Amino acid sequence: MTQALERSDYHRKQKRFAHENVTSPIKKGIGLASFMHGSGFTGSGEKILASVVGVEATSGGLVRILAASTEIGQGTNTIFSQIAADTLHLDYDSIEVAQPDTSQVPNSGPTVASRTCMIVGKLVESACISLKQTLISAGLLKENYSPTEFRKACSDYHQKFGPLKLFSKYQQPPQIGWDDVKYQGDAYGAYAWAVYIAEVSVDTRTCEVQVKDFVALQEVGKVIHPILAAGQIEGGVAQGIGYALYENVVWKDGRMANGQMTNYIMPTAADVPLIRVFFEEVPYAYGPAGAKGIGELPMDGPAPAILSAVENALGITGLNQIPLLPENLMLRHRSSR
């Protein structure tokens, strides 16, 4: 909270805006939202899914990760490779992620629920640990080894025992539990925590709201890849801005009447400010290297922060519907003057 307030210059801006707003037709405001989002499936979800990840090593020492998670540009393949390379003390380039073809990979569950890094990534980590242990137990590898020694160990293993392939299956962390009958217990194993602060300007002549600055601060356990993690937050915040201010769905006779890019209004580059992302890390023992999930988190914060900022700008309260279209704000603004 302290960091977020500092980074956004919250108090000083609030004071300055209050002063400037008196004479300006463009009112500025700053607003805050604090929230959390669970990682992984809710309740017994992960236990029921019982996800599995496999890892295999070729006789040449190339490591292949076998997981059902889909790479769509969010960085799944990158972080899995990082986790495997880190766990096995190998170069990033000696790790390969297999195409998630169901004839080749086990069921690691769907690519949803902010679970890919924390749940599936953890299984990648544990599968790699098993791989390492298998080679060590077979007497082919010491505790501390070099990449060359690893490759030799794989080659030796293939000669002696055949293919080297291990699987790791999801285990619910011992301290969490969910009662499916009473619907009570731990909804999630872990939560990412965030404070988002939005600065807006409201043109009272048209009630158009513009987001001028956005600070997104979250505690995520461990940042596996800084650029990819920030990319997730920035993308989610932009979507959240759309959700808050632009993306109205018009219904007509049960059908969406504005289903074209020209009339379903997504924010353009001209509508979104630079989104400033900051991370805190409090490692979660059951995530790979301590990481928790962040995929859905950034969608939660922008709308409340923005509405709060608009209330601050106009000196009103009670805004609770999104998207906050200028048409709706105009009615509200007029009636409050």
Next chain:
Amino acid sequence: MSGHTVRIELTVNGQQREAQVHPMTRLLDVLRENLRLTGTKEGCGEGECGACSIFINGELVNSCLVPAIQVQGAVIQTIEGVSSSKKYGSKLHGVQEAFLGWGGAQCGICTPGMIMAAVHLIENTLDPTTITENQIRTALAGNLCRCTGYTKIFEAVQKACHLPGSKA
């Protein structure tokens, strides 16, 4: 009814190309289907998203809105023509380098169009190092992205303005 086709001759990425198509075939389809240059993407088919952006005679244009007959004899540049060599990994344009280095792409569907728009900005500015954030914003306003929230794209373009590989 007319199923008649015409022969369109045009220069694409420095090469003489031709296609036999209905005169109102979208340039986007000529590029993707006839010339097999699938780098240019269709995001909306309405001129809103910019994923189909290319250059016609040096100008940034949405290829989904251009009928083939209007580019008879024109000079076209697509994303495939942006790097100075066709070999993968060699001699990328500064914008492409910057996108790779600074996380400018996630799913990649907007990326070819974004890069065209950024290249258009940089190559039409005498001194790219003077380009401001607002100018970048205006230049990319016609290219929609859902994954990145634009921030890393802005950063990549800002970096690209200073890279030697961005000079025309």
Next chain:
Amino acid sequence: MRAYLPSYEMIVPQSLSDALALLKTEPGVWQPFAGGTDLMVLFESGKLSHRKFINIWGLSELQGIQENETHIEFGALTTYAQFEKNALLCQEFPILHQSSLETGAIAIQNRGTFGGNIANASPAADSSPGLLVYDAEIELISSEGSRLVKYCDFHLGYKKTILLPHELIRSIRLKRHQNTHHYFRKVGTRKAQAISKVCFAGLALQNPGQTPECKIALGSVGPIPSRCKKTEKLLSQSFPKIAKEKRDWIHAACSELTQEISPITDLRSTQDYRLQVSLNLLTDFLDTLKPSA
């Protein structure tokens, strides 16, 4: 892409006279097609009612920008980008410069033409309010000759214009002027790639020794983009001499404007919002003017 290509035809005339000859012999059959930024969108969504097109993009007789002492004239095929690159046009007609910059985005501005914007006759056309307040004249050409019409008289009703089936728009003429205050505001759903909810242009002449004169035009608040002549008359007749009179003057102008425009509720916005914004923008414009004494 929802259109079935073989149902359509597009021909390329070799010259303007060839084009006009065809339009004369087969009026109403061939739809002129310029930059395509309106027609292609309809085409791709399967909503284009025309089947035959005559490509006029590239006809040199419809291009070019010329100025003399009294007027600047630019061809119907002048794109928004070409307008933006012309220093003189931007300097003397800043409303049209601004409206061009706010049309779509760069890729659209490179292909959209003023002639197309006018002929398409959408009440939301971005260039219309500016053309109206600058008292633009449009040259219409056919195989029989040409006629110069006032843009204010061009629109007859929703998507109905005085353009005859065998005519093309050849050029737009703007009179060079002494106006001192140029005001333009397009209110859209977002900052780029947006069709306007309200489009307001205000022009005023406030020079010492000259009678103050105001012109107002609005788009998207009626079936056609229009000059608000009744409001203009009121503004001129009771132009405030001292500051005290200004508030009442603006108030009266707002009442008059309320009667003069007819905004509706549609997919993009509401009647109430459009009305309120029109009044707010009028007020904002009038606030920039000083009492005449």
